[in-house]
Amino acid sequence: MTLLMLARGCPKFAAMAAILLPSSVAAFGGRCHSLHFSTTIRTLSVLRGGSSSATSDHQYLPISLPDTFKERTEDVHVALLSVLHASRVTRHLQPIGSSDIQTLSKKDASPVTVGDFASQAVALHTIHNTFANSDMYIAEEGSDALRNDEELLEKVWGAVNHVHTGDLNSEEELLKAIDYGQGIGEEDQSLVTKQRVWVLDPIDGTKGFLRGRFLGGQYCIALALIEDGEPVVSVLGCPNLPLPSSESTKAIPYGAWSENEVENDAATCSSNGLFSSSRGCLFVAVRGGGCFEVPLHILEKYLLEQSSPESASANLPWKRLHVTANDGTAKAKHEATFCLGVERGFSDPKGTVLKIAQVIHGPDALIVDDDGIKDIKNSIRMDGQGKYGLLARGDAEYFLRLPKDGYVDFIWDVAAGYLCLKEAGGKMSDSFGRAIDFSDIGKGRKAKLPEHVKGIFGSNGGMFHDALVNAYAEVNGCED
Structure with missing residues (x-):
């Protein structure tokens, strides 16, 4: 059977990095049970x-x-x-x-x-x-x-x-x-x-x-x-x-x-x-x-x-799990953590999220990394819907996803994270604060959210969700 992969450029961990199928394990002198x-x-x-x-x-x-x-x-x-x-x-x-x-x-x-x-x-x-x-x-x-x-x-x-x-x-x-x-x-x-x-x-x-x-x-x-x-x-x-x-x-x-x-x-x-x-x-x-x-x-x-x-x-x-208290007793909104995707070209192609952070966190919201790229000082960047898990357990308070104009999210990118966040006391909406509508999913095998859903905002609700929606409106000149 074919060896799937070996870690490149890291010989020390090559044996550990090898992802082996059963018939190839012995040839490399080790095994993963x-x-x-x-x-x-x-x-x-x-x-x-x-x-x-x-x-x-x-x-x-x-x-x-x-x-x-x-x-x-x-x-x-x-x-x-x-x-x-x-x-x-x-x-x-x-x-x-x-x-x-x-x-x-x-x-x-x-x-x-x-x-x-x-x-x-x-x-x-x-x-x-x-x-x-x-x-x-x-x-x-x-x-x-x-x-x-x-x-x-x-x-x-x-x-x-x-x-x-x-x-x-x-x-x-x-x-x-x-x-x-x-x-x-x-x-x-x-x-x-x-x-x-x-x-x-x-x-x-x-x-x-x-x-x-x-x-x-x-x-x-x-x-x-x-x-x-x-x-x-x-x-x-x-x-x-x-x-x-x-x-x-x-x-x-x-x-x-x-x-x-x-x-x-x-x-x-x-x-x-x-x-x-x-x-x-x-x-x-x-x-x-x-x-x-x-x-x-x-x-x-x-x-x-x-x-x-x-x-x-x-x-x-x-x-x-319970989200961070959303009435300001645990954190002020300017102290809250953003949990965002790594691929900014997809989730924030216009840099809108950075502007929203400046509205909420103030003029010192951003930092510049060693490559000269601006980012939010108080933020976690990671891939996947695990971000909703971090919000649900109180490790972060804000999530934003603002793809390019005309993009409509698939249901599999939203539904599981939506319920985990909601049941932990948080909230998900589109960027205008409107509830996510799942009513047509499955009809005729429909797999996308309604076309009017523009962006996804997740938070621990209350004053924090209001802060996201209000900041987005301010950055975009209140245009719907």
């Missing part, structure tokens, strides 16, 4: 009235959920398992410090990786096993590129098997799973009017994924269930995000790995699964049930160590 597991199947005695799958056998993690999730037990378990599988395969594939994993160019020029295809395949296959006939699936990737490139397909298939054996049984089954997200193979044409729509971004923040772990490249698997036009369940799997107590949260760039951490991570990978005790976060939210965080390494532990369907559910250290 290939973990084989099968999904626990449980029979749930009570199915949701009318909207569940026709089968009574459901994929079910042997873990307890927060009491506030009890009305969505089945949906949450399936969503967690789906994102956990996708997090594992992408964690296995993310390079240490270079972007030499095979890529393609999509029509919008963003990179597509082996990880995108592998993540979408395992995630949608997991959900479809439970909700095959009741739900719709909308996701970013299709299988055409793999069907036309045997070598690329071989790499995706090898990566999936290396960390996710037992559920996908053939390359054709993998291709079919990817295409669930495109509606291909849906025999029930009534799906165009289904009330339940799963939306997935298999790697949100692909450029952060390609930036690599050594540089702190962040990305996430973003999954949301939209029911009757409203997000009701969301999961953000962030395999490279430091846990709140980690020193890596203070690194520059945000989340960058130290040499010791790289070495320790390689040792962890060879014996105890793919996630260390300092990195890998999962955020999960249920409408009306709050937003919670749990370390990925703990979820992985219970997945890999599960014994029988009759085993007792494990109690996880679920941490309920």
